[in-house]
Amino acid sequence: MNRxxxxxxxxxxxxxxxxxxFTLLVTVFSEATGTGLISTSFVKTLGKxxxxxxxxxxxxxxxxxxxxxxxxxxxxFGIGGYAIGMWLMYARTETIVAxxxxxxxxxxxxxxxxxxxxxxxFGVVGASEFPAIWMFAHSxxxxxxxxxxVPGLLALVFGWLAFRSRVTGVYLxxxxxxxxxxxxxxxxxxxxxxxxxNGLSGLQNIPGFEETPQAMISMAFFWASALALxxxxxxxxxxxxxxxxxxxxxxxxxxxxxxxxGYHVESYKLFVFTLTAIVAGIAGALYYPQAGIINPAEIxxxxxxxLAVWVAIGGRGRLYGAVLGTVFVTLASSWxxxxxxxxxxxxxYTIKWTDWWLVLLGLSFVAVTLLAPQGLGGLVDxxxxxxx
Amino acid sequence: xxxxxxxxGVSVTFDGFKAINNLSFQIGEPEMRAIIGPNGAGKTTxxxxxxxxxxxxxGRVTWGDNNISxxxxxxxxxAREGVGRKFQKPTVFEAQTVRENLAMALKNxxxxxxxxxxxxxKRGAERIEALAEQIGLSDSLTRPAGELSHxxxxxxxxxxxxxxxxxxxxxxxPAAGMTPAEREKTTxxxxxxxxxxxxxxxxxxxxxxxxxxxxxxxxxxGSVLAEGSIDHVTKDxxxxxxxxxx
Ligand SMILES: Nc1ncnc2c1ncn2[C@@H]1O[C@H](COP(=O)(O)OP(=O)(O)O)[C@@H](O)[C@H]1O
Ligand SMILES: [Mg+2]
Numbered sequence: 001m002n003r004x005x006x007x008x009x010x011x012x013x014x015x016x017x018x019x020x021x022f023t024l025l026v027t028v029f030s031e032a033t034g035t036g037l038i039s040t041s042f043v044k045t046l047g048k049x050x051x052x053x054x055x056x057x058x059x060x061x062x063x064x065x066x067x068x069x070x071x072x073x074x075x076x077f078g079i080g081g082y083a084i085g086m087w088l089m090y091a092r093t094e095t096i097v098a099x100x101x102x103x104x105x106x107x108x109x110x111x112x113x114x115x116x117x118x119x120x121x122f123g124v125v126g127a128s129e130f131p132a133i134w135m136f137a138h139s140x141x142x143x144x145x146x147x148x149x150v151p152g153l154l155a156l157v158f159g160w161l162a163f164r165s166r167v168t169g170v171y172l173x174x175x176x177x178x179x180x181x182x183x184x185x186x187x188x189x190x191x192x193x194x195x196x197x198n199g200l201s202g203l204q205n206i207p208g209f210e211e212t213p214q215a216m217i218s219m220a221f222f223w224a225s226a227l228a229l230x231x232x233x234x235x236x237x238x239x240x241x242x243x244x245x246x247x248x249x250x251x252x253x254x255x256x257x258x259x260x261x262g263y264h265v266e267s268y269k270l271f272v273f274t275l276t277a278i279v280a281g282i283a284g285a286l287y288y289p290q291a292g293i294i295n296p297a298e299i300x301x302x303x304x305x306x307l308a309v310w311v312a313i314g315g316r317g318r319l320y321g322a323v324l325g326t327v328f329v330t331l332a333s334s335w336x337x338x339x340x341x342x343x344x345x346x347x348x349y350t351i352k353w354t355d356w357w358l359v360l361l362g363l364s365f366v367a368v369t370l371l372a373p374q375g376l377g378g379l380v381d382x383x384x385x386x387x388x
Numbered sequence: 389x390x391x392x393x394x395x396x397g398v399s400v401t402f403d404g405f406k407a408i409n410n411l412s413f414q415i416g417e418p419e420m421r422a423i424i425g426p427n428g429a430g431k432t433t434x435x436x437x438x439x440x441x442x443x444x445x446x447g448r449v450t451w452g453d454n455n456i457s458x459x460x461x462x463x464x465x466x467a468r469e470g471v472g473r474k475f476q477k478p479t480v481f482e483a484q485t486v487r488e489n490l491a492m493a494l495k496n497x498x499x500x501x502x503x504x505x506x507x508x509x510k511r512g513a514e515r516i517e518a519l520a521e522q523i524g525l526s527d528s529l530t531r532p533a534g535e536l537s538h539x540x541x542x543x544x545x546x547x548x549x550x551x552x553x554x555x556x557x558x559x560x561x562p563a564a565g566m567t568p569a570e571r572e573k574t575t576x577x578x579x580x581x582x583x584x585x586x587x588x589x590x591x592x593x594x595x596x597x598x599x600x601x602x603x604x605x606x607x608x609x610g611s612v613l614a615e616g617s618i619d620h621v622t623k624d625x626x627x628x629x630x631x632x633x634x
Contacts, residue, residue, distance in 0.1 A: 243506045246488045250481045257479045260439060262467035262498050262552065271500045 005238060012237045015320055016230055023226045030222075032215035040215045044290045047222035049330055051287035054229045056314070056322040058276035058283070059307050061236050064316030065245065066272045067252030069169075071304045072176030075183050076151035076277040078299035080284030082187075083150060085200035085294050086134060087143035091207035093117050094138075124198050131193030147285040148278050155277030156270065163266040163273075168255070177301045187296035199295025203288050221290050228286055232279050236319055239275070248272055249317075309365045314375050321377025328376060333357065390453070392417035392586045393438065393556055398447030400433060400610075407433045408444065409610035417555060420582035422597045422618075423590045425607035426631050431590045432476065434607070435558045439473050440466040452555075468498060472554030476561050478541035482534030486525050486544060489533050490516045493548035515551070523547035523577065539570035546577055556586045563596045575599050594622075606631065 006013055026046060029037040038046075055077050062068050097116045101108045108116070119128035136142035162175055190196035206217055239245065248268060250258045255265050288294045306329075314325020335341055336357040344351040353360075368375050393415050400408040408430045415421055423431055436442035437449065440463040449458045451469060458466055467473075480489050494512055496502070520526045523543040528536065533544055542562060549557055559578065563571045571593075578600065581587055591597050597604060597618060604621050606613040608631065614624045621627050 239504065242504075243491060244500070244504045246484060246492050247503055249483060250492060253481055253483060254479060256441075256463075257475070257481075259463040260467050260473045261493055261548070262464050263503075264462070264464045264498065267500050268503075271504075 005241065009237055009241055011320060012234060015233055015323070019226060019230055019233075023223065026222060027219070030215065030219055032213065032219040040218050043215075043218045043222050045334075047218065047225045047290045048287050049327060050222070050225035050229045051283045051290070052310075052330060053323045053326045054225070054232045054283040054286075055280045056307060056310050056326040057229075057232060057236055057319050058279040059311050060314075060316060060319055060322035061240060062272055062276040063308065063311060064318070064322070065240050065252065066248040066269060067255075068269060068273060069173045069308065070176045070273065070276075071173045071301065071308060072180040073276065073280045073307055074303035075180040075299050076155060076280035077284035077287070077303075078183070078294065078296075079151045079154065080147045080281030081288035081294040081298070082194060082200065083143055083146040083281070084285040085203050085288055086137040086146075086194075087140050088203045088205070088207065088289065089121060089200050090117065090134065090137040091140070092202060092205050093120050095207060095210075096120075122195065125190040125196050127191070133193050144285075147281050151281030152274055152278045155274040159270045159273040160266075163269045166266075177304070180299055180304055181301045184296045184299045184301070187299070197295055197297075199293055199298075200288075201293040203294065204290070204292040206289065218290065221286065225286050225290075228282060232283075233319060233323075235279075240319070309361065312365060312375060313368050315377025316373070316375065318377040318381075320380065321375055324376040324380070329361070333361070336360070390416060392419075392452065394448075394450045394455075395437070396448050398437060398444045398449065400430075400437065400442060400444045407610050408437065411447070411607075411611050413605065413612065415556070415586045415588060417586045418582055418584055420579065420587045420600060420602035421589070422600050422602055422604045423588060423607055424592070424594075424597060424604060424621075424631070425613070429607040430610040431607055432560060433610075435473060435560055435588075435590070438466075438556075438558060439463060439471055464498070467552070467554075470553075470555035472549040472552045472557050474542075474545050474549055474557070474559045474562060476564070478538065478545050480533040480536075480541050480544050480548070482532065484533060485530050486520065486533055486536070487516060487529040489544060489548055490519055490529075490551050493551035495551065495553040519547045519551055522550070524573070539566050539574075542566065542570075542574065543577070546574070546581075550581060554585065557581060557588070559587065559589045561590055561592060563591060563593050571596060572599075 026038060026043060028034040030043050031038070031040050032043075055073060059070070059073055062070050062073070094113070094117050097120055098108075098113060101113065101116065114130070115128065118130045122128055122130075130137070136146065158179055162172055167175060186192055187194055188197050194200065204214065204217070206212070209217060240248070247258065247263060251263075251265055251268055259265050310325040310329050311322045312325070313329055314323065315321030336353040339354065341353040343353065372378060374381065391414055393413075395411060395413040398408055398411045399406060411430070411434065413434070423434070425431055433442060437444055438458065440458065440461055443459065450456065451458050458469070458471075461469065481492070484492075491512070494515060496506070496512070516529070517526070520529055523546060525536075525540060525544060525547065528540070533541065536544060546559075546562070549559075562574050562578070566574060575596065578587055578589060582602070589597075589600060603616065604618050605615045606621050606624075606627050613630065614621045614627050
């Protein structure tokens with residue numbers, strides 16, 4: 001990643017510049033660090049949107065560039081969220097429990113403390129002991145490692161099995177849906193060790209920063225999300241720009257031909273699938289502390305389908321397209337479902353957007369796929385073409 | 389001239405239909421060989437077997453100086469062993485430039501991390517220029533391959549094959565859909581390539597085969613019907629019967 005890489009890819013410079021400007025504006029107008037024009041809850045919404053943009057560019061690389069229509073990448077996003085959520089919940093509960101036990105005459109032993117923390121966390125699912133998967137929950141560095149390791153390993157094993165058997169196209173998409181569905185159903189169970197449908201909550205409270213106002217914490221997460229998006233963008237732009245990009249686009253267009261050139265196609269798919277899964281995990285780990293709660297519904301199959309819709313509407317095969325699509329669709333979604341969109345009275349029937357938004361989104365998806373496969377990114381290309 | 393590829397007693401059955409029937413075949417290095425035969429004779433299937441796309445039900449396919457078996461290798465391994473293949477339909481990556489197509493084919497380490505950290509070299513660039521010159525596409529290096537004419541795509545594909553520096557080149561019906569001038573140029577390229585390696589050309593067009601001026605193998609119903617010079621096989625009554633006589 002040298003200077004010539006950025007020089008050869010002016011769109012990366014543009015993206016970083018726009019993202020930087022946006023971050024500056026939000027900082028200047030936030031409650032914590034600026035005039036207060038932008039509410040803390042809106043800063044969180046913006047920060048979460050940046051995380052969604054990050055998983056969207058990962059999706060664009062795996063689907064738009066490599067041609068693997070994964071409908072399971074939100075599983076990796078969710079796993080990243082759970083991994084960081086475990087530490088957040090553990091550390092915070094431990095502080096609370098330790099404080100309340102400190103009032104007792106005899107200080108608690110470590111075992112007593114651990115038991116008390118466990119019954120506090122798992123009381124809702126009728127358990128009082130830490131399941132094995134919480135082994136590292138006490139350690140932030142270890143859980144951070146899990147954020148990348150668990151999605152990475154899952155993607156590696158799943159991808160190896162699927163690609164090795166040459167499962168492609170719609171069958172692969174169905175398989176990835178099955179993966180995310182299975183994971184979500186498993187997590188819904190009370191004895192999954194991750195609190196069943198209650199999920200993990202209170203994630204907006206960061207242990208060690210109890211005195212820091214939420215406005216400031218939100219701002220910090222917003223900055224972290226912007227930085228992660230910028231780094232992710234540069235990373236993926238680098239991956240898809242050189243010879244690697246050439247080979248993975250070739251795999252998308254005609255994988256059999258790539259094999260006869262001597263490339264082991266499965267390794268390339270596995271590389272792309274795993275790398276994007278890891279980035280999805282990181283995006284999730286930044287998203288859920290801003291959302292405050294994660295539960296198994298987050299990784300329902302529909303979430304990964306939405307992801308594909310964002311990328312399709314934004315325009316596959318161009319990274320900024322994925323960002324455009326995500327921002328556009330999530331903004332439109334909150335406008336239509338938030339009650340801001342005026343109902344349309346047709347006399348006999350009133351179109352309520354809260355009910356009809358999904359229909360509209362579905363129709364847009366079909367329309368873009370059939371009529372404008374370049375999506376919103378195609379508009380940018382047109383503008384660029386005019387200038388040139 | 390030593391034997392490079394040897395196939396013996398190979399059979400392939402598709403849903404009960406014997407597409408290749410006890411086929412034996414040998415080619416040396418360097419050598420030019422033409423394979424002719426009626427539609428459905430098994431010419432493409434023969435290439436599928438050599439390149440690892442189709443696994444035969446029985447028989448042996450051995451390769452190289454150490455007589456290793458190609459049957460246990462995957463398509464990409466066989467390609468890395470030095471077998472290059474040109475398909476019946478021109479298959480180049482239309483969304484990418486001529487230069488990108490050639491760069492991908494250039495003989496270099498093929499692992500994902502080799503490719504990820506690949507640095508463009510002066511030698512590689514020169515090699516691409518030379519190949520482009522050879523296939524008459526020097527002025528089109530920055531054009532998307534999809535913009536090329538049918539004949540140019542065929543040449544680009546031949547250029548990609550040469551870039552791989554294979555020891556054996558399998559070429560499926562290169563002259564199909566070409567103008568006479570394009571055919572002539574294609575013949576030149578193949579004859580040139582066969583000076584240093586083994587080249588197998590499958591072709592329908594008799595004039596084209598005659599101009600290759602090489603040993604001819606006639607396939608019919610999945611096995612060898614006749615083998616020899618073009619004049620020899622075209623006089624063979626069996627060959628006239630199944631193929632030329634129609
Ligand atoms: N994958 C396949 N499945 C079933 N039949 C096949 C397959 N490939 C080839 N065949 C059959 O095998 C025979 C030989 O085909 P092919 O090798 O393509 O002939 P040629 O290239 O000589 O015209 C044909 O009858 C064809 O229909
Ligand atoms: Mg054929």
